[in-house]
Amino acid sequence: MKNNIGTNISMTLFGESHGAAIGITLDGLPAGFPIDLDRLAADMEKRKAKGRISTQRHEADAVQIVSGFFEGKTTGTPLTLLIQNTNTRSSDYTKTHGRLRPGHADYTAFEKYHGFQDYRGGGHFSGRLTAPIVAAGSICRQILEANGVQIGSHIEQLYTIHDDVFSNDLDTLQEQIAQVNQKEFATLDPQCEDEMKSLIEKVAAQGDSLGGIVETAVIGLPTGLGEPAFDSVESILSHLLFSVPAVKGVSFGLGFGFANVKGSMANDDFACQDGKIFTMTNHNAGINGGITNGMPILIHTCVKPTPSIYKEQASVDYLTKENVKLQIQGRHDPCIIHRARIVIDSVVAFGLLDLWMSKNAQGDLV
Numbered sequence: 001m002k003n004n005i006g007t008n009i010s011m012t013l014f015g016e017s018h019g020a021a022i023g024i025t026l027d028g029l030p031a032g033f034p035i036d037l038d039r040l041a042a043d044m045e046k047r048k049a050k051g052r053i054s055t056q057r058h059e060a061d062a063v064q065i066v067s068g069f070f071e072g073k074t075t076g077t078p079l080t081l082l083i084q085n086t087n088t089r090s091s092d093y094t095k096t097h098g099r100l101r102p103g104h105a106d107y108t109a110f111e112k113y114h115g116f117q118d119y120r121g122g123g124h125f126s127g128r129l130t131a132p133i134v135a136a137g138s139i140c141r142q143i144l145e146a147n148g149v150q151i152g153s154h155i156e157q158l159y160t161i162h163d164d165v166f167s168n169d170l171d172t173l174q175e176q177i178a179q180v181n182q183k184e185f186a187t188l189d190p191q192c193e194d195e196m197k198s199l200i201e202k203v204a205a206q207g208d209s210l211g212g213i214v215e216t217a218v219i220g221l222p223t224g225l226g227e228p229a230f231d232s233v234e235s236i237l238s239h240l241l242f243s244v245p246a247v248k249g250v251s252f253g254l255g256f257g258f259a260n261v262k263g264s265m266a267n268d269d270f271a272c273q274d275g276k277i278f279t280m281t282n283h284n285a286g287i288n289g290g291i292t293n294g295m296p297i298l299i300h301t302c303v304k305p306t307p308s309i310y311k312e313q314a315s316v317d318y319l320t321k322e323n324v325k326l327q328i329q330g331r332h333d334p335c336i337i338h339r340a341r342i343v344i345d346s347v348v349a350f351g352l353l354d355l356w357m358s359k360n361a362q363g364d365l366v
Ligand SMILES: Cc1cc2nc3c(=O)[nH]c(=O)nc-3n(C[C@H](O)[C@H](O)[C@H](O)COP(=O)(O)O)c2cc1C
Pocket: 055, 103, 104, 105, 122, 125, 126, 127, 128, 130, 244, 245, 246, 247, 304, 306, 307, 308, 331, 332, 333, 336, 339, 340, 343
């Protein structure tokens, strides 16, 4: 499969950063769901570049629904979302054409597409392609929310700065999710937001970039989503999360921290109250044997520092095969994580809706 993912619903991504438009086709959605277009616009807003902590390429990212939507509701046929590229500056790339950017996909794109790739702005590999993913994710998320599911993410770590973490108490977690979803720069601790923004600006002024870790929580899921082996909840969500450019690590619950504890600590003991079974801790992040157990899903996603930095780097010109020095110009994010957080929410929403659609007959979710 190329540029396409999903089993019960699917999404197909298309476009290049400096082409006419980018977009996505969502197929298999339940028919008759009323899409809230204001909510869609609000989700797009969270990914937009603003201020000195983001790229100076500002795009309206207006989403046009060109099919699969009639009289305010999904039709159930393929739904295509289109976003125009309106602020390209391709001269930034023609000047350095051939010079491979370390950490970006220039070399692998050249090798795979034999020089026919659109190299401007990273082409199809650009973080810009996450705009249609957010549009598609917003629709998936709206369907999940209508069925009692809430998703929220915050920047748990930016380089050396650590935010608070999501609470183990369900009521507090629910409030925290609502809180971070109101925010453009999502931290739990407001002081942390200021510190993180200042650090990004400082490192940007040095021509460098930063990365970090996003913590995501999902509450309100039914038990029984996911399959035992290949389509485990972890497998489906990791596949989607690693499809987001610059994502380099994904873990669930204690994750690699399981290596530091004994079984007696790793296990989540069961309890039952008023006929409802739950676990007293949630180190396994709401997933046992690949299947949801009704507790919150908790994910950590590591986003690397932006590859396009303004410090001189050693590179190779693939056109002349010479060793060269590369001095990148252009407009780049000094940090990706604050813009990536809504992309992470979006792919998680798609993956969970896809899993839910396999459990329920089409239409049950509307
Ligand atoms: C929202 C978002 C914005 C991004 N902005 C930039 C950018 O301004 N400059 C850049 O070089 N990479 C940026 N990236 C990352 C590159 O697209 C990514 O590193 C590249 O495609 C190579 O993929 P890989 O890092 O997964 O190997 C961004 C990624 C995302 C998700």
